Amino acid sequence: MALLVHEPALGQKSASAVSGKAEALKEGESLFRSNCSPCHGLNAHGGGRGPDLTAGRWTHGSTDAEIFRTITQGVPGTEMPANGFEDSETWAIVAYLRSLQPPNHAVVAGDPGKGQQLFATSGGCLRCHMVNGNGGRLGPDLSRVGASRSVAYLTDSIRDPDKDLSTGMLDPNNHYGLPLVYDTVTVTRENGEMITGVEKNEDTFSIQLMTTNQELRFFLKKDLKDVAHERKSLMPAYSEDMLSKTELQNLIAYLIRLRGAASRNPKEAQ
Amino acid sequence: MKRALFVVVLLSAVLGDSQVTYQRLLSADRDPKNWLTYSGRYSGWRYSTLNQITVANASHLAMQWAFQVGDLGQFETTPIVADGVLYGTGQSDRAFAIDARTGRPIWRYQRNLPDKLQPCCGMVNRGLAILGDRLFMATLDAHVIALDTRTGNLLWDVIAADYHKAYTFTVAPLALNNEIVVGVSGGEYGVRGFIDAYDAATGRRLWRFDTVPGPGEPGHDTWAGESWKVGGAPAWITGTYDPELNLLYWPTGNPAPSNYGGQRGGDNLYSNSMLALDPGTGELKWYFQFTPHDLYDYDATQIPVLIDADWEGRPRKLLVQANRNGFYYVLDRTDGKFLSAKAFGTVTWATGIDKDGKPIVNTSLKSSPEGTRVCPGALGLTNWYSPSYSPDTGLLYVATSNECDNFTSAPQPYRAGHDFLGSVYVPDPVERPTGALKALDAQTGAEKWSFPYFSNPNGGVLSTAGGVVFAGDSDGNFIVLDAKTGRDLWHVQLGAAIYSAAITYEVDGKQYVAIPAGSALLVFALQ
Secondary structure, X not given: XXXXXXXXXXXXXXXXXXXXXXXXXXXXXXXXXXXHHHHHXXXXXXXXXXXXXXXXXXXXXXXXHHHHHHHHHOOOOOXXXXXXXXXXXXXXXXXXXXXXXXXXXXXXXXXXHHHHHHHHOOOOHHHOOEEOOEEOOOOOOOOOHHHHOOHHHHHXXXXXXXXXXXXXXXXXXXXXXXOOOXXXXXXXXXXXXXXXXXXXXXXXXXXXXXXXXXXXXXXXXXXXXXXXXXXXOOOOOOOOOOOOHHHHHHXXXXXXXXXXXXXHOOOOOO | OHHHHHHHHHHHHHHHHHOEOHHHHHOHHHOOXXXXXXXXXXXXXXXXXXXXXXXXXXXXXXXXXXXXXXXXXXXXXOOEEEOOEEEEEEXXXXXXXXXXXXXXXXEEEEOOOOOOOOOOOOOOOOOOEXXXXXXXXXXXXXXXXXXXXXXXXXXEEEEOOOHHHOOEOOOOOEEOOOEEEEEOEOOOOOOEOEEEEEEOOOOOEEEEEEOOOOOOOOOHHHOOOOHHHHOEOOOOOOOEEEOOOOEEEEEOOOEXXXXXXXXXXXXXXXXXXXXXXXXXXXXXXXXXEOOOOOOOOOOOOOOOEEEEEEEOOEXXXXXXXXXXXXXXXXXXXXXXXXXXXXXXXOOOOEEEEXXXXXXXXXXXXXXXXXXXXXXXXXXXXXXXXXXXXXXXXXXXXXXXXXXXXXXXXXXXXOOOOOOOOOOOEEEOOOOOOOEEEEEEEOOOOOEEEEEEEOOOOOOOEEEXXXXXXXXXXXXXXXXXXXXXXOOEEEEEEOOOOOOOOOEEEEEOOEXXXXXXXXXXXXXXXXX
């Protein structure tokens, strides 16, 4: 019985078969720009939605065949969709991505153990962020942030959380199904009460927030005097005064190792 | 043999009244109980004289029935309603006939599509045309087909173009006198665009107008080298028709590749143009190009709205269009003469339109591989979604988007059946895109009111003699506004983005309004 999933014929073809050909690299780059760059960035260095593909870290398999499979089948449970390229096109993309690889994979300096401790204690990160089921709810769940974000992106997110708040393919037409997340909103009720929170959803007539107390609050706009969007994150910017360079390195060394262990290794129910 | 003949005669007698003749299509404006063409009438107004639902009672609207198509993706149909039957299309070239009063299906049709199809923007279809006892559909695999109104049975099926090269149809056909007109999609894949007419009885192709002129044809010299062969200029929205002038107005889309002009020097006729064709022959009578040598995907595929009005003191036959490039155009539809243009939102690609109708292009914006911020963005200040013109208010209602994009531009080799964009665009990361339903003075384009949408829209507009405007936003709200003021009279959350415009019809003395959202067609009437 034939499998319905598309498995590349291993050994028959690979990126190495086309990687030396300038034409294939050009095609791969062109396809990448048209199809992949909205999420992974124009030069594959990562965007607001897709990971850096130049760092030599491949969460879903690092062989040519595995990258081929990731492109053609997508990654269930993530925003990475299946793609309907022809095989030759997929190989061209793989070859292009291979051409971007640094000869030696960049090593993230720092002590992940110290980073984890900082995350849970003095850094205060766990108050708002959840990792593998523990932590707060106001900010994004970081259980697999290392699989989906580059070191540069994580550094920016800590030092200057407002910077990348809205980059990437922010498409309210739902072509990409991306909600507006982590935008700070303050609503003012008719009685003058002001409530600030993270926007969970909004449309022409209503708005849904998670307040700084991590409570969900819903409002009809007709009942509000004002809805003020601030294009900034509620997350504090961790300057060097608050977080030294070494501490930042430790923190990133921890974060970059978060690859969604809980979701990939479910436990037997007791 | 005799028996077969008898059956045929009997059927004809029974259904004689329900034939949708060309005469009925011509007088659709005086037949508001039915919705017989894509825009409701040949002039493209998407306006109905039904007036049961008014400013005073719109808040009493309630759902009457829903019909589930059973597929995901954008539901873009405009249904046809004829004599109590509603005919629509769904995603992936489904079609259906429904009892328009109860929502109960009569038949369903599902086209058996090939696996490798290349529609740019979803497996969508915008609707059917009706003529006689036949429905006509243009399919994603680039065929034109005829279905029996009573059974959904396939009557004829003709191949218009090769889907392997990414020729597709998403358009609702337009039925004229014994002929069915369609325009092709595929501007993102380097097709050579065309508009076709088919014999309604047999499916024989009557004529084809190539929207990119070939060697020896006028306009061919507006394409550098061989670029014309893959020049795009698709024609993917339903045109309008003036029976008195016997002119068919059909707009065209972007040149290919859409975001890189280096491979296609010249004005690139007839991309982003309004074409006036003789419907009998397909001969081009006049054209007007809105955006020559486009770099920003400004298809002119917005409904051409035909209005007769006094213009500078004398009656004139006008064609107005709120164009994706951000300008509201008024043309004389007898000869295509440019009369006026006015920006109806934020526009940076051009500083204005000169006296001849040519854009004064902002030369400080240089396309680059890294990206250039341009307004409107690639989705346009408006897009394919239908506007509505109300003769009662003299206003044209149009859904608008205020998105600006960073356009990146790079050369791209053409490969048959593959995307051909010349790189990509990314929404401006600084300003979150929003939208608005705007009411424009139909003659001047001046804004009379604006109703803000939280997100940029994909849904069109319907206006009626009840003094109301029906609209839908991308966040799933179906909204009824006061046509004069834009005041919100009633709205309801339908649970999925609205990708079409409402229609209205009447059965047994009751006015219904139908709107597609998600996978469902939802129908409302007064409680």
